[in-house]
Amino acid sequence: MGERLRLWLERTRGGGxxxxxxxxxxxxxxxxDERIRVVPVAxxxxxxxxxxxxxxxxxxxxxxxxxxxxxxxxxxxxxWDADRRVQCGYVPAEVACELEGDLQAVSLWQFVxxxxxxxxxxxxxxxxxxxxxxx
Numbered sequence: 001m002g003e004r005l006r007l008w009l010e011r012t013r014g015g016g017x018x019x020x021x022x023x024x025x026x027x028x029x030x031x032x033d034e035r036i037r038v039v040p041v042a043x044x045x046x047x048x049x050x051x052x053x054x055x056x057x058x059x060x061x062x063x064x065x066x067x068x069x070x071x072x073x074x075x076x077x078x079x080w081d082a083d084r085r086v087q088c089g090y091v092p093a094e095v096a097c098e099l100e101g102d103l104q105a106v107s108l109w110q111f112v113x114x115x116x117x118x119x120x121x122x123x124x125x126x127x128x129x130x131x132x133x134x135x
Contacts, residue, residue: 005128020033039122066078
């Protein structure tokens with residue numbers, strides 16, 4: 001068993017989101033690192049008003065909710081705010097079917113057009129990973 005994953009969220013200069021940094025070494029962690037998943041949220045165009053909720057701002061904790069009873073996809077994983085009050089979309093189907101075990105998620109990167117959030121990338125990490133406060 002490997003060492004516990006520990007990540008810092010490091011604010012980008014443009015304010016669109018966060019880069020990842022290994023808390024132990026200080027080295028950057030690429031979005032393609034095999035210990036994590038960084039994915040766009042699917043279906044946000046169906047929930048444009050919900051996506052504006054401050055609970056989806058970069059750096060915020062999110063809830064991933066599996067939907068085995070989903071009529072379109074039994075592997076569906078919904079993306080909700082941490083309090084499970086507002087849903088903004090889904091983990092892409094090609095990723096959701098590969099997710100296993102307990103996981104945690106954080107809003108990592110937002111895409112804004114005309115002052116409105118139009119897209120979101122999220123970090124999906126093992127539940128036991130330590131994800132530090134944005135710096």
